Amino acid sequence: MSRKVLLDSNEINIILHRLACQLVERHTSFENTVIIGIQPRGVFLAERILKILQEEYGLHDIKSGQLDITFYRDDFRRGEKPLEANKTRIDFIVEEKSVVFIDDVLYTGRSIRAALTAIQSFGRPKEIELLSLIDRRFSRHLPIQPDYNGRQVDAINEEKVKVSWKENDGEDAVYLIPK
Numbered sequence: 001m002s003r004k005v006l007l008d009s010n011e012i013n014i015i016l017h018r019l020a021c022q023l024v025e026r027h028t029s030f031e032n033t034v035i036i037g038i039q040p041r042g043v044f045l046a047e048r049i050l051k052i053l054q055e056e057y058g059l060h061d062i063k064s065g066q067l068d069i070t071f072y073r074d075d076f077r078r079g080e081k082p083l084e085a086n087k088t089r090i091d092f093i094v095e096e097k098s099v100v101f102i103d104d105v106l107y108t109g110r111s112i113r114a115a116l117t118a119i120q121s122f123g124r125p126k127e128i129e130l131l132s133l134i135d136r137r138f139s140r141h142l143p144i145q146p147d148y149n150g151r152q153v154d155a156i157n158e159e160k161v162k163v164s165w166k167e168n169d170g171e172d173a174v175y176l177i178p179k
């Protein structure tokens, strides 16, 4: 069976603009808000959203960073291959800030649970929100939901939802890939 396109680049573009707009509606000037892309693939989404916030809303001073969760996952000792961590880059304190986590797919919720633990090293945020491009609803293992959501997708566990980004994969698209 071949992969199925769930979102094409035009649809992704429309959704990204809507998500950026929703963030502005809630966080206005982003004076007390920071954006954190979850490594690895949430970082591409975070960069895209930041670009829209800069170019269309003139918000050039938003604090942003990248958070690696590799060793904070509850299943990190279970794999057979040695794990390679990505880079964490947060050059500010999140104490009393509103933090917006950004990731491409929300599935079981385990990555975000790990991110909630990992961010503690950088202070105690006032609040944490979650923005995801794809919400694989009905697949959660934990009580974690997105505050801003691009598209809900019903996929069975054997299927994979893959988000491709132009800058990394040559195109913007979301695919449903049967296993």
Ligand SMILES: O=P(O)(O)OC[C@H]1O[C@H](OP(=O)(O)OP(=O)(O)O)[C@H](O)[C@@H]1O
Pocket (backbone or CB within 6 Å): 038, 039, 041, 042, 103, 104, 105, 106, 107, 108, 109, 110, 111, 112
């Ligand atoms: O809610 P969860 O169950 O934690 O799933 C969400 C995570 O899954 C994906 O990464 P994944 O580790 O699957 O990487 P992959 O796309 O390379 O398989 C995605 O980028 C999210 O970070």
